[in-house]
Amino acid sequence: xxxxxxxxxxxxxxxxxxxxxxxxxxxxxxxxxxxxxxxxxxxxxxxxxxxxxxxxxxxxxxxxxxxxxxxxxxxxxxxxxxxxxxxxxxxxxxxxxxxxxxxxxxxxxxxxxxxxxxxxxxxxxxxxxxxxxxxxxxxxxxxxxxxxxxxxxxxxxxxxxxxxxxxxxxxxxxxxxxxxxxxxxxxxxxxxxxxxxxxxxxxxxxxxxxxxxxxxxxxxxxxxxxxxxxxxxxxxxxxxxxxxxxxxxxxxxxxxxxxxxxxxxxxxxxxxxxxxxxxxxxxxxxxxxxxxxxxxxxxxxxxxxxxxxxxxxxxxxxxxxxxxxxxxxxxxxxxxxxxxxxxxxxxxxx
Amino acid sequence: xxxxxxxxxxxxxxxxxxxxxxxxxxxxxxxxxxxxxxxxxxxxxxxxxxxxxxxxxxxxxxxxxxxxxxxxxxxxxxxxxxxxxxxxxxxxxxxxxxxxxxxxxxxxxxxxxxxxxxxxxxxxxxxxxxxxxxxxxxxxxxxxxxxxxxxxxxxxxxxxxxxxxxxxxxxxxxxxxxxxxxxxxxxxxxxxxxxxxxxxxxxxxxxxxxxxxxxxxxxxxxxxxxxxxxxxxxxxxxxxxxxxxxxxxxxxxxxxxxxxxxxxxxxxxxxxxxxxxxxxxxxxxxxxxxxxx
Numbered sequence: 001x002x003x004x005x006x007x008x009x010x011x012x013x014x015x016x017x018x019x020x021x022x023x024x025x026x027x028x029x030x031x032x033x034x035x036x037x038x039x040x041x042x043x044x045x046x047x048x049x050x051x052x053x054x055x056x057x058x059x060x061x062x063x064x065x066x067x068x069x070x071x072x073x074x075x076x077x078x079x080x081x082x083x084x085x086x087x088x089x090x091x092x093x094x095x096x097x098x099x100x101x102x103x104x105x106x107x108x109x110x111x112x113x114x115x116x117x118x119x120x121x122x123x124x125x126x127x128x129x130x131x132x133x134x135x136x137x138x139x140x141x142x143x144x145x146x147x148x149x150x151x152x153x154x155x156x157x158x159x160x161x162x163x164x165x166x167x168x169x170x171x172x173x174x175x176x177x178x179x180x181x182x183x184x185x186x187x188x189x190x191x192x193x194x195x196x197x198x199x200x201x202x203x204x205x206x207x208x209x210x211x212x213x214x215x216x217x218x219x220x221x222x223x224x225x226x227x228x229x230x231x232x233x234x235x236x237x238x239x240x241x242x243x244x245x246x247x248x249x250x251x252x253x254x255x256x257x258x259x260x261x262x263x264x265x266x267x268x269x270x271x272x273x274x275x276x277x278x279x280x281x282x283x284x285x286x287x288x289x290x291x292x293x294x295x296x297x298x299x300x301x302x303x304x305x306x307x308x309x310x311x312x313x314x315x316x317x318x319x320x321x322x323x324x325x326x327x328x329x330x331x332x333x334x335x336x337x338x339x340x341x342x343x344x345x346x347x348x349x350x
Numbered sequence: 351x352x353x354x355x356x357x358x359x360x361x362x363x364x365x366x367x368x369x370x371x372x373x374x375x376x377x378x379x380x381x382x383x384x385x386x387x388x389x390x391x392x393x394x395x396x397x398x399x400x401x402x403x404x405x406x407x408x409x410x411x412x413x414x415x416x417x418x419x420x421x422x423x424x425x426x427x428x429x430x431x432x433x434x435x436x437x438x439x440x441x442x443x444x445x446x447x448x449x450x451x452x453x454x455x456x457x458x459x460x461x462x463x464x465x466x467x468x469x470x471x472x473x474x475x476x477x478x479x480x481x482x483x484x485x486x487x488x489x490x491x492x493x494x495x496x497x498x499x500x501x502x503x504x505x506x507x508x509x510x511x512x513x514x515x516x517x518x519x520x521x522x523x524x525x526x527x528x529x530x531x532x533x534x535x536x537x538x539x540x541x542x543x544x545x546x547x548x549x550x551x552x553x554x555x556x557x558x559x560x561x562x563x564x565x566x567x568x569x570x571x572x573x574x575x576x577x578x579x580x581x582x583x584x585x586x587x588x589x590x591x592x593x594x595x596x597x598x599x600x601x602x603x604x605x606x607x608x609x610x611x612x613x614x615x616x617x618x619x620x621x622x623x624x625x626x627x628x629x630x631x632x633x634x635x636x637x638x639x640x641x642x643x
Contacts (some may be wrong), residue, residue, distance in 0.1 A: 064546035083489025172575035324490025
């Protein structure tokens with residue numbers, strides 16, 4: 001039976017090979033016929049003609065290259081160069097009651113004036129953004145680094161955990177936020193649990209200024225914890241197995257391995273990631289748009305800019321422009337400084 | 351007995367302290383996993399309840415017979431900006447699919463040219479990409495918003511031209527991919543008389559297709575889930591994500607939460623199916639992305 005199958009395969013294989021050989025020969029013949037018409041005897045050409053031919057070929061190649069690059073370049077010029085250039089006049093523009101456009105420091109003056117006022121949304125947004133960022137940087141990142149390490153060390157069920165931890169990246173924030181919002185909302189399962197465990201009735205975690213910001217931080221922690229785990233995991237997987245095995249043979253415990261092998265080897269990657277995170281210091285935000293609409297002390301800079309841009313007047317848009325420009329002015333030197341340090345990080349040799 | 355042996359194998363080579371540590375962390379991982387999965391299950395259960403049953407006890411399991419009619423109601427009732435549910439599905443599909451296709455095609459050929467051809471400005475163009483990645487400076491939110499409206503590309507399929515922005519991590523990945531592709535393929539094609547485009551499309555691009563597919567899948571998922579860009583630039587052509595977001599305000603007035611949950615679950619299905627089919631490829635790709643990062 002087995003021999004028969006092999007024989008059949010051989011017959012089919014031979015037929016298939018025969019057909020493909022025939023088609024290949026036919027395509028070569030066809031190509032030779034068509035290209036022979038175009039062929040130029042290079043040896044018969046003079047040096048000048050040869051140079052001209054090379055130059056024409058080079059020009060044609062350059063044309064082809066730029067034909068490929070041109071559309072993304074136009075895209076870059078419009079949306080990045082012009083977009084960035086437009087940021088400047090918008091930040092300085094102001095409309096009078098008559099609708100006349102003027103340029104000056106009105107928007108910046110407004111921001112610096114309101115920052116000192118009580119209940120300033122700008123101050124609240126600024127502080128919250130820094131808090132969100134600090135929470136992510138100092139709490140979530142180290143925890144996710146450890147989580148990645150133990151997944152790399154193949155904790156039981158690590159394959160399943162890897163997939164489950166990917167869920168927040170996979171599912172739309174609109175869906176995750178909606179489920180979260182209604183779970184912690186009035187009568188939701190979390191509210192019921194609080195009632196049973198703590199005996200407190202009707203605790204509104206997202207609709208009470210005592211809890212709303214904390215709940216937003218928890219939401220960031222809950223959805224953002226695993227965002228980097230897979231990246232850490234990828235970095236750990238580069239560590240040569242023989243290095244860790246040698247360490248284990250020398251009597252290193254799991255934490256010793258983390259301290260003396262894993263951490264130093266992955267340090268360049270970790271340091272780069274941490275430094276890049278620094279540039280996001282003013283971009284930290286919760287899901288204010290999806291969860292609270294900025295109410296109960298949950299504004300952040302991103303959401304404030306969004307509101308001023310979409311729902312505000314032209315003057316509000318100018319203020320949004322000023323916020324954006326200020327953010328850029330703070331982040332640019334920081335980013336350049338960080339880049340300077342990143343280039344100095346040397347990879348660990350092993 | 352066999353199970354016991356298998357159970358012991360997971361402790362093999364570990365000290366007592368490590369066993370305790372691993373057990374404790376395993377427990378934490380399980381709790382966190384439950385926290386991640388439970389909201390989806392809760393949404394699924396809630397989508398199978400009647401509105402009265404939902405308000406009676408949000409914790410409880412749905413009673414038999416399940417209210418599958420919520421799903422058909424969701425198809426009829428969930429509308430946004432005059433767009434039906436299926437209209438929103440179509441908007442999500444072209445927005446996500448078109449963006450993924452355009453981004454991948456342009457990024458691949460852009461990286462190929464930068465990597466394989468020497469011409470003036472090559473290093474500058476690659477440098478721009480690295481600069482844009484490491485220095486997050488660019489148009490402010492409001493200038494981008496005004497620019498899009500000034501160009502009249504909002505509320506139209508023209509929004510897809512923004513997907514030609516190839517400057518990012520994908521370009522770096524493709525650039526490094528083409529560094530490892532031998533130029534001898536192109537030489538062989540050149541000897542056969544292939545021109546610039548034929549070399550790329552017949553000899554080089556086919557080798558990059560698996561990578562284009564997996565990275566494209568990630569772009570597709572990202573765009574399918576994106577709510578901010580469609581909310582700002584496609585208000586009259588809402589995608590499923592923005593439509594469901596807008597529908598929440600209606601639900602909060604009429605109280606038809608089970609129908610909203612049915613809509614949310616339906617929005618999840620295409621992504622979960624894609625993930626189920628290509629999860630291994632996606633995970634390995636993310637690992638590669640992580641390494642190159």
